[in-house]
Amino acid sequence: MKCISTWNTSHFGETFVEEHSNTNRTPYLFNGKELDEETGLYYYGAGYYDPRTSIWQSVDPLSHKFPGWSPYSFAFDDPIRFADPTGAAPEDFVKDNKTGQIHWDKDAKSQATTKAGETYLGKDLTFKFNSYIDAKLWDGPLGSFPAGDKLTSTITVTSNTDANNNLLSVDIKSSVDVHKTGGIIQGDGYFPGQKNVALNIKGAKSGFATFEQHAKVNGFEETGLLMMGFEKVNVAQKLTIGLNGTNLSVTAATDIFPSATLSVNNVQLFQYNQPSFKATHGRELTGYREPISKANDGLIPVYRWLRPAPAFYQRYK
Incomplete structure (x- = not known):
């Protein structure tokens, strides 16, 4: 048995003609959203939409980003050109899968409307920079x-657009979370x-912004490491964001230890695996020396610390 349903609507979703070959009727009509039969409203997640009046029934939660438009308007009053799949706002940052470059595409609203070879990211970007000791690599x-997360930094890039969804500027803000060793020692x-270097930038139209954060074990752990023949780790993160027109560049760096990952809107940009802790933060015997005091019995061993000076090594560009 074949079931046929036909329905015609205005550009704003008001139904003009609806025909069915049987009594079965799908509630998912305009834009694939569910129609509430009792109220005649479509549910979009961020709010209810009335196709008869072409407006939202509540204020758009992101209306502050579009001051030139009514907080109740649907799709900038132009549903042919613009889609509003969530009821919040268009989302337009995309990533080139070949070059890794991120740029603004005002016509991208979802992965379906993103160009081939690109990954849809969203209107706003959230970079998660996490440094951790990998238990499988820990020696x-x-x-x-000691294994687990050591430092997690979050850098958000919020876009500011005009009524036509052209990118005007971005806001950049950072926050950090220094973790506890074993979930106990801060x-x-x-x-x-x-x-x-923390970031809290409003309305950046071009240029570069660099975030930098360091962390280490506390004094109690540091003393314990020294007694066992090891030095403390410089857990370091550096992220530079550049804006040039609609192109957004990202470079990231860490010190030699520990492991680290960077992602943007849950899309991983890089993963760095830590080297040997013993080889980079331990010590090696270089010889022996005579004791300063003759009261000491025997030669005293001389060690060379292996930890390199604090530095940044580029992990992503």
Whole structure:
């Protein structure tokens, strides 16, 4: 048995003609959204839409981003040109899968409307930068206790657009979370001699912004490591965001240890796997020396610390 349904609507979703070959009727009509039979409203997630009046029944939660438009307007009053799949706002950052470059495409509203070879990201970007000790790669002391997240930074890029969804500027803001070793011992959000740079930028139209954050174990853990023949780790993150027209560039760097990942809107940009902790933060015997005091019995071993000076190594560009 073949079931045929036909329905014709205006550009704003008001039904003119609806025909069915049997009594079965799908509630998913205009834009594939569910129609509430009792109220005649479509549910979009962010609110209810009335196709008869062509307006939202509540204020658009992102209306502050479009000051030139009514907070109740649907698809900028032009549903032929614009789609509003969530009832919130168009979402337009995309990533070139070949070059890795991120740029603004005002015509992209979802992965379906994104050009071939590109990944749809969204109107706003959330970068997650996470530094962690990988338990499988850890060769230091105390078994798996030190493993886990050490530093997680979040950098958000919020787009500001005009009524035609052209990118005007971006806001950039950062936040950090310094984790506890083993979920118990709180780490420190700094490293001696290094600087932290937080971001809180409004209305950037071009140029570069660099975020930098360092972390280390606290004094108690640091003393314990030294007693076992190891030095503290400079857990370091640097992220530079550049805006040039509609192109957004990203570079990221970490120190030599530990592992790290960077993602944007849940799309992974890189993963760095830590080297040996013993080889990079331990010490090696270089010889022996005579004791300063004759009261000491025997030669004293001389060690060379293996940890390199704090530095940034590029992981993504």
